[in-house]
Amino acid sequence: MGAYWRAAPAGVRTSGERRAGAGFREAGASAYTLPTCLWGPTAPDSRQPFASNRKPATVTTSLIRPGQRVRVRFAPSPTGDLHVGGARSALFTWLFARQHEGDFILRIEDTDQKRYKEESVESITSALSWLGLDWDEGPGRGGPVGPYYQSERLPLYQEHARILVEGGHAYECFCSPERLESVRAAQIANRQPPGYDRFCRNLSAAERAAKRAEGITPVVRLKAPLEGTTTVYDVLRGPSSYENRLLEDAVLLKSDGFPTYHLAVVVDDHHMRISHVMRGEEWLPSAPLHVLTYAAFGWETPPFIHMPVILNPDGKGKLSKRAGAASVLLYKQGGYLPEALVNYLALVGWSYDDRTELFSLADLIEKFSIERVNPSPARYNYEKLLWFNQYYINHVLELDDLTRRVVPWLQDAGLLGDAPEGSEAFAHARAAVALIKDKMKLLSEAADLTRYFFTDPDPYEADLLVPKKSDPSAVRAALQATRALIAEADLEAEAELEAQLRGLAEAHGLKAGQLFMPIRVALTGRTVSPGLFGTLRVVGRERALERLDAALAKLG
RNA sequence: GCCCCCAUCGUCUAGAGGCCUAGGACACCUCCCUUUCAAGGAGGAGAUCAGGGGUUCGAAUCCCCUUGGGGGUACCA
Numbered sequence: 001m002g003a004y005w006r007a008a009p010a011g012v013r014t015s016g017e018r019r020a021g022a023g024f025r026e027a028g029a030s031a032y033t034l035p036t037c038l039w040g041p042t043a044p045d046s047r048q049p050f051a052s053n054r055k056p057a058t059v060t061t062s063l064i065r066p067g068q069r070v071r072v073r074f075a076p077s078p079t080g081d082l083h084v085g086g087a088r089s090a091l092f093t094w095l096f097a098r099q100h101e102g103d104f105i106l107r108i109e110d111t112d113q114k115r116y117k118e119e120s121v122e123s124i125t126s127a128l129s130w131l132g133l134d135w136d137e138g139p140g141r142g143g144p145v146g147p148y149y150q151s152e153r154l155p156l157y158q159e160h161a162r163i164l165v166e167g168g169h170a171y172e173c174f175c176s177p178e179r180l181e182s183v184r185a186a187q188i189a190n191r192q193p194p195g196y197d198r199f200c201r202n203l204s205a206a207e208r209a210a211k212r213a214e215g216i217t218p219v220v221r222l223k224a225p226l227e228g229t230t231t232v233y234d235v236l237r238g239p240s241s242y243e244n245r246l247l248e249d250a251v252l253l254k255s256d257g258f259p260t261y262h263l264a265v266v267v268d269d270h271h272m273r274i275s276h277v278m279r280g281e282e283w284l285p286s287a288p289l290h291v292l293t294y295a296a297f298g299w300e301t302p303p304f305i306h307m308p309v310i311l312n313p314d315g316k317g318k319l320s321k322r323a324g325a326a327s328v329l330l331y332k333q334g335g336y337l338p339e340a341l342v343n344y345l346a347l348v349g350w351s352y353d354d355r356t357e358l359f360s361l362a363d364l365i366e367k368f369s370i371e372r373v374n375p376s377p378a379r380y381n382y383e384k385l386l387w388f389n390q391y392y393i394n395h396v397l398e399l400d401d402l403t404r405r406v407v408p409w410l411q412d413a414g415l416l417g418d419a420p421e422g423s424e425a426f427a428h429a430r431a432a433v434a435l436i437k438d439k440m441k442l443l444s445e446a447a448d449l450t451r452y453f454f455t456d457p458d459p460y461e462a463d464l465l466v467p468k469k470s471d472p473s474a475v476r477a478a479l480q481a482t483r484a485l486i487a488e489a490d491l492e493a494e495a496e497l498e499a500q501l502r503g504l505a506e507a508h509g510l511k512a513g514q515l516f517m518p519i520r521v522a523l524t525g526r527t528v529s530p531g532l533f534g535t536l537r538v539v540g541r542e543r544a545l546e547r548l549d550a551a552l553a554k555l556g
Numbered sequence: 557g558c559c560c561c562c563a564u565c566g567u568c569u570a571g572a573g574g575c576c577u578a579g580g581a582c583a584c585c586u587c588c589c590u591u592u593c594a595a596g597g598a599g600g601a602g603a604u605c606a607g608g609g610g611u612u613c614g615a616a617u618c619c620c621c622u623u624g625g626g627g628g629u630a631c632c633a
Contacts, residue, residue, distance in 0.1 A: 195629075260632085315625070318627080350569095353570070376563065381567055387582055437595090438595040
């Protein structure tokens with residue numbers, strides 16, 4: 001069922017199905033007439049192409065052709081850590097693959113030697129793994145259509161650039177970066193749209209030979225048609241047309257022999273048999289170039305799914321590190337749970353219905369629908385992410401699971417040594433975690449929240465022991481009686497202990513709170529802690545007595 | 557500048573012409589619970605559906621314009 005969960009009953013609302021894809025046929029009446037790529041239904045009703053640019057409400061069977069294997073890829077460039085926006089794109093792409101039992105491919109787009117960063121691939125793959133997004137083909141896994149690093153596929157691109165040149169769909173350009181720069185500067189000065197002036201588009205064979213003789217290595221540029229329009233079909237937005245005369249003769253192959261994104265993405269998506277091109281919205285404007293390139297090769301253009309960008313919390317610009325944590329690994333380091341990040345990310349730009357908000361990865365595989373993705377950009381909201389994290393910690397994770405995740409943080413803080421599951425140390429940590437988990441929003445807070453269960457309380461001022469409207473001597477007497485009680489009491493019997501302490505408070509002319517607070521301070525060194533009796537039980541008799549003695553000493 | 561995309565509470569969203577007196581969540585406020593802090597429970601405030609024109613008996617929903625926001629405009633991806 002998966003994607004069809006929202007499908008209308010048979011025979012109902014067939015026009016809804018028609019929305020996706022219709023209108024594609026009449027597109028692109030140029031020399032580069034689009035290839036007939038019709039996963040869209042070939043309904044004759046072309047008067048109603050995409051009546052709306054909103055997502056089709058009925059999941060169309062046409063998104064995936066009968067018998068078609070879904071193969072999608074996440075293709076980051078190794079220029080830094082995995083970004084939150086990239087992570088969401090990866091998530092949506094992965095979900096699409098998984099729910100259709102297709103292939104999720106990881107491809108490294110390392111065609112920019114200048115920006116390449118050695119550690120990036122490791123950083124990105126570990127972030128994906130942390131999120132639970134596994135890949136079927138790619139780094140560390142190999143696969144039938146590799147290599148999965150574009151830098152290892154150079155001959156492929158060069159060969160394809162040659163094919164384009166020979167077919168008259170591309171040409172060699174010998175312009176120097178300096179000339180390009182001055183052309184651009186002049187255009188801007190004259191308030192003209194900046195862009196390549198096609199200086200080399202019609203060079204003769206002799207002219208090209210002369211340039212080569214000068215030792216200039218050309219780039220290869222796409223020979224974009226000068227007239228007509230090119231229509232891009234985006235699953236979330238429907239078709240949009242671009243006037244060819246406004247398109248650029250984009251560079252496809254750089255002078256260093258590396259392809260640009262425009263060439264590499266088309267060549268690889270085709271050779272890797274990618275069924276749906278899923279990527280960030282920032283690629284939408286260059287999609288017509290890609291459509292043209294597919295056409296030039298005579299290849300079928302797959303459907304595009306451009307996922308909306310995530311904006312900074314203030315709505316100004318794409319989410320950036322300047323506005324806070326944009327790198328996924330920072331969340332791991334910050335004490336976030338991958339489940340919470342995934343859940344939050346799934347909900348920015350997508351929703352299941354008007355109330356469900358908790359989704360595991362498994363739920364998402366079942367319920368996600370790419371066509372319900374909202375094409376409008378959404379702002380990032382740290383508070384809501386934090387809320388999810390807190391909620392998963394306090395209400396979703398099993399105690400053992402939570403403890404397992406907290407243990408490393410306690411160890412890093414030097415509070416805990418080896419604590420394998422089943423050990424006494426683990427059990428103690430679990431008891432502490434059980435008490436404080438409702439206060440913990442981040443795993444990174446665990447050590448501070450629990451430290452007095454493992455080590456001596458922080459130093460505190462004696463007057464913290466004396467609540468308002470009570471006096472030191474009364475507190476002192478009560479604490480002494482408390483000490484005697486605790487020395488004998490069964491700390492496991494919390495209710496009974498509480499009753500006894502309440503009685504004790506009354507006997508000393510104190511309200512319960514006026515006794516409980518000094519005890520709390522004595523045990524923890526703080527005025528904020530979990531419930532007193534749970535705290536007492538986990539601190540243990542021996543330590544409790546020591547700490548009460550210390551408090552009594554402070555009171556003189 | 558030019559091209560493209562987008563537009564429902566502060567934010568993320570539900571909404572596919574009458575089920576809308578516009579629903580949910582985060583954040584915010586009040587109250588309850590209570591040994592502190594949380595967590596939890598019950599309420600509240602918050603959106604003339606960006607504005608203006610159409611279409612229609614009827615529009616948040618379809619069309620157009622305006623405005624606003626975002627993206628792109630490299631031998632970067």
